[in-house]
Amino acid sequence: MALKLPKIQLGPKPKKWDLFALAVLVLAAVLAAISWRTARAQLPGLSPSSSFTSLVVALQLAICTVSLLLLGKTAKQGTLWGNLAAVGGMLAGLSGVLLAAALWVAA
Numbered sequence: 001m002a003l004k005l006p007k008i009q010l011g012p013k014p015k016k017w018d019l020f021a022l023a024v025l026v027l028a029a030v031l032a033a034i035s036w037r038t039a040r041a042q043l044p045g046l047s048p049s050s051s052f053t054s055l056v057v058a059l060q061l062a063i064c065t066v067s068l069l070l071l072g073k074t075a076k077q078g079t080l081w082g083n084l085a086a087v088g089g090m091l092a093g094l095s096g097v098l099l100a101a102a103l104w105v106a107a
Contacts, residue, residue, distance in 0.1 A: 018082035021070045025085045028063045028092035031056065035099045056100040064093030 014022075035056055067089035074082030 012079070014081055015077060015079055017070060017073045017077060018079050018085065021067070021074055021082045021085035021089060024063060024067045024070060025089035025092060028060070028067065028089045028096060031060055031063065032092050032096035032099065035060075035096050035103065039099065039103055053100055053103045056103070057097060060093050060096040060100055064090055064097060067093055 038052070067086050071083065071086035071090065074086050
């Protein structure tokens, strides 16, 4: 007597925009990690470079904006994974903006 397990389905296949939202989420997390590493690696008497922090702030703002636009696209398609990835990218981008802005003030 064989035991049959139910087939688990996680939902529909991810669409193109879901993958874009996931890529933006990963990029936002990488830039936030770079900001954290820069903040932690600073020696007590040194301040981070102003041009580097302004570049990171601009990149994080761009990522946050792109992620918000992707949220509109994935919400129109009605895909849960794309919506979650877009919101995660937006939050990671915004936290990176806040950290980079704090570094900018410290510079």
